[in-house]
Amino acid sequence: MAERTRIVIVGAGFGGIELAKALRRLPVDVLLIDRNNYHNFQPLMYQVATGGLEPDSIAYPVRRIFRKYRNVSCRMAEVRLVDWERSRLFTSIGTVPYDYLVIATGSRTNYFNFEDVKEKMLTLKSLPDALNIRSYVYQNLEKAIANYSGEPLEEIMNVAIVGGGPAGIELAGALAEMKIHVIPRDFPDLDTSRMSINLYQSGDRILNAMSEQASAKALEYLSDLGVNVLLNSRVATYKDDQVFLEDGTRFPTDTVIWTAGVTASPLEGLPESCVLKGNRLLVDAMNRVSGLDNVFAIGDVAACTSVENPRGLPMLAPVAQQQGRHLARNLGRLLRRQELVAFRYRDRGAMATVGRGRAVADLPGWKFQGSFAWFVWMGVHIFSLVGFRNRLSALYHWAFNYLSYDRPLGLIIRPYRRQSD
């Protein structure tokens, strides 16, 4: 161990995994640390939240990914502090020294000035979050049909989603499909016309990282499914089980799902000078953290600013993956004492889906929407899942759900209680 270069990667997200894989052929020892023992496929989290896929289909134990990689070790641990001056980490499993450190810790939900009410809201950033949403939605339906509490039915059944990015619209679409196809079958006595799904977007269009064409079509799809999309609508606060907008309107609901932003989650202990607004780390074109020789950052946590992207590259899986692969090559160059090469992001486009047969795609030079986009979306996502087993399992579930118009996974295994209740 002592003779080989030791690379420590923190975070087993898209960036960390790609990097560790790509380091396979280098004469280095890789230690991959994550606070969970699994890698999860964030883009399909909303499917878990709405009972379309089970958690085991979109997550994969990290060790299994690296079963055949002799130079990669995996540890489940919390990293508490970087001591960059002495090249070591303090973690929940002790002190970990490194020759090179790669920070790939991603991002977490940003509640902005809603920190004080975050305990009343749900979010969709982790598997427990997704399972909480699934439980909570079904608990509320059970509550609505028993209606013992005397709460107005609207308050129990309504759902508010804050944020019109991919997570928000995919969740809104899936919930709307549940309202149309699943709830009437499972809860025939419930009057679903009393259930509204509101999506709040502060800007003037949803999916604002995509083309206007995609935004417009996604809006149309959501409206078709009965989602009330409220553009230019800023939520002022959430209290007494009511969402208050800045313009004074209210929406009574027990269920607010916050998808309105993320903030990077870097490690503690780094020099303040390299932490930018939004907690992203300032890195150079080689993904080296500003001012630190042997520390790199990739993915959401890295703000790779440039003239074209003054605010850094977008926080997307493909960026993290490309940076991971690129950094592996650069680390190879470092070992061979060669010059490092700057990273260049290749934008291969973006996709989002609102529901069955309703997706939007912006590929380079080709924008399209509808059923075909939906099949492409599905193919890309099944193919991107880690592990043959997960791909087969997702395919099986989707085929089943497609044929039956159903979302069959509705177990409330661990009931969710808002911390404020």
Added chain:
Amino acid sequence: MAERTRIVIVGAGFGGIELAKALRRLPVDVLLIDRNNYHNFQPLMYQVATGGLEPDSIAYPVRRIFRKYRNVSCRMAEVRLVDWERSRLFTSIGTVPYDYLVIATGSRTNYFNFEDVKEKMLTLKSLPDALNIRSYVYQNLEKAIANYSGEPLEEIMNVAIVGGGPAGIELAGALAEMKIHVIPRDFPDLDTSRMSINLYQSGDRILNAMSEQASAKALEYLSDLGVNVLLNSRVATYKDDQVFLEDGTRFPTDTVIWTAGVTASPLEGLPESCVLKGNRLLVDAMNRVSGLDNVFAIGDVAACTSVENPRGLPMLAPVAQQQGRHLARNLGRLLRRQELVAFRYRDRGAMATVGRGRAVADLPGWKFQGSFAWFVWMGVHIFSLVGFRNRLSALYHWAFNYLSYDRPLGLIIRPYRRQSD
């Protein structure tokens, strides 16, 4: 509602589900109450605990079972008290009146005189229990490989299972297979020879409800897999992470799984005279609770005593299912003012599996063991799962696990902490 006879069933286990289904053609309104929104297939719980099947494969939302049953309503609620004098229940969703009440509340883990240490132990009676075992086993493996705590490796890796019934031996066998096939692949640096799996049985044979032949073969299978089966071994206590036997021997382990007994869980408020030892309800041959006109009990909670079975029928799924179907016919007779017919249990035999290709079966007139028994066991269990989807899903997982010698579901989604830690 007011004109039709109202039958309230408490408990959506094997008995409650069969009864509600069989009441389909009667002119009655059925209300099925369970504290969960799902029915779970208890006999395969150990597969969830050991990562062979996911929770969604062995559990099924109760409402989905009854989607097409017009006279069955389902409610998720806790029943707090029976007011049998006024024929009503007090529940978490309000007061529920009934014409006939059927108690099908099953059983729960019986810790006997280990109540004071139960928080240090795991058990296997519910889906959260099973997921806790899965998380805890993987957490301990992660802890062992990091070995930061300085705890002796044996203590972290060893597993003690208390109880040599089907649950105990199936769990022991599955954990032993993990030790042989899965852990060396996922944790190549761990020395599994330092991991012992001990199974404690107070009597002189395991599976003592089955034939001696089945017991002997199961013992042989467990020994083949490296499980230490300790017969005539009574656990005295569990403290300081050590299991103490009555004969003074000790076994250091963090992980004690208690499967050594169950006790019935009847409703509160029933007259004391009808609650027997072990909390079972004294019922007559028609499953009517002793002394109560319009209250019945079926399944584990009902002690249907007779000359042949002075301690009541065994607490098994087939008993509950047969009683459920029988009671539906008797309720029909009641409505038609006909004489009720006594229940007779038809024992169709028992099976248990220790691992891949290793099962034991006692069918009426035919006892057999080995690979064939294992295939029969698998066929019976797949066929018994509720819902086509679950059958297909279990088949898919088992085929995968069979071909790969793997147990692929190892996510630690919600880490488990013993309440005493």
